[in-house]
Amino acid sequence: MDQFHIFIMQILFLSGITLGSKSFSLNDKDKWAISVARYVIYVLTIQGTKWACTVLYDMYLKRGDLDLKFLKKVNRHQVMLYLGFIGFLVLNEQTVIDGDFSQMLIASLIVKYPVIETKSKTSVNYGVGMACSFFEGYLTHVLPSDGARFVGFEENIRRFESKQGVVFPVKKLFVIVTKSLFSPPDLKQFNKTNREEASSIEACRSLDAIEKDVAGVRNRIYKNTAYKIYRAPRRPVCVAAECATLLHTLYRVTKNRDLYEVLADVNVDDIVSDFTNTLRKIIANSPECRGKCEIIYFDDTDPQLNFADVLLDRIREIEPNFEKIIETAQASG
Known part of the structure; x- marks a missing residue:
């Protein structure tokens, strides 16, 4: 009624x-x-x-x-x-x-x-509910080892390093949360093409696929993509990064408000804030996922911000000696 x-x-x-x-x-x-x-x-x-x-x-x-x-x-x-x-x-x-x-x-x-x-x-508001859904419906499948078919995200990174001859200074999954909710199919779309001197990001290839039986779907495939951050004249930095797909779904919903009247008046900023804060708390409280994932907030509406630099700043914050780690790996390789 x-x-x-x-x-x-x-x-x-x-x-x-x-x-x-x-x-x-x-x-x-x-x-x-x-x-x-x-x-x-x-x-x-x-x-x-x-x-x-x-x-x-x-x-x-x-x-x-x-x-x-x-x-x-x-x-x-x-x-x-x-x-x-x-x-x-x-x-x-x-x-x-x-x-x-x-x-x-x-x-x-x-x-x-x-x-x-x-x-x-x-x-329960939208942001909190989406954070719980993203954690249980996705992160729990790609971060911890299941003790059988999947070795866990960190070991998956190490195997990729061994096969490709590269090094990840931070072996975590970087989940990108944008202010606008927009998630491009390739993170290189965040690059500043009009600034040649700016750092940029390019996709390499996917980590080993994760195959699981989930919710009645046999052999469901999960993949994470490895990227390289290029910043001349220094060596590239490898990172595993992706956007939060649930927020991208909400982005599409907000572009069709006439179809989804119940969400016509939602406050996007509040949803992003609730999603980010809740997801960080859940990850911090999870023994299986703690320390394996970083939530990166990126204001994609600010033309002065460079996405690759935002990632580099977080990598530097987590691992201050990341430059030395890269140089040592290259020398030994």
Whole structure:
């Protein structure tokens, strides 16, 4: 049952209560209209204070400035109602906020408190749910050894090093989370083609394929791609990297908001933040996956940022001596 049908049922319920109680009289229609107008203003004011507090709290958590994107969430019809009823009361020389507003606000907060308690225990937002799904549905299949058919991500890297005569200074899977949610089929699309001096990234080949029986699918194949970061005149740096495919799926959904109405008003920034923070916590708490994966946030909307440099900065942070590791491997090879 959609919201419109529920709304009609509420109107019918209201009509029955009004007629049954005989509380409406044509002789008191002006007084009745003024009361309704004032209560509409009360309800919208309470909704507005909640909305304003949410925006301010979000600014506090992100330590950022006011993001004007929140204006897109404002319901213009409710704003018109609010201003219209205020004008109606003013024209009729009536007070806009009466003494019973504080009582209505208190009653509203009392009613909302149990709902807040329930939601805090049961509600899961999109970002958190997607992080859990990505971890259980993908990372648990490509990172730890299953003790049988798959040797584990780190050993898979070592085998690749041995076969190809290269070295990975950091033997972790780098999962890229972009601000826009966009995930290119090849990470080289993030390269700055207009800056010849900039570091760049190129795909090499895939690591050994991982074959597992999953959810009724026999011999399902998982692959991770090895990339090289080129930064003349120094030697290339090998890294295993890929984007979070679930976020790319959401990116496609956001481009078809008319088809997916339930997600029409989602806040992409919040989803990215929740996904990233939750996934990092899950990995840190998992004995099997801890230390085997790095979540890299990349603001692909910033034209000044170079993706290859972002990866190099994280590699340098994890392994400060990565240059020496590469030089030693090349000398011994």
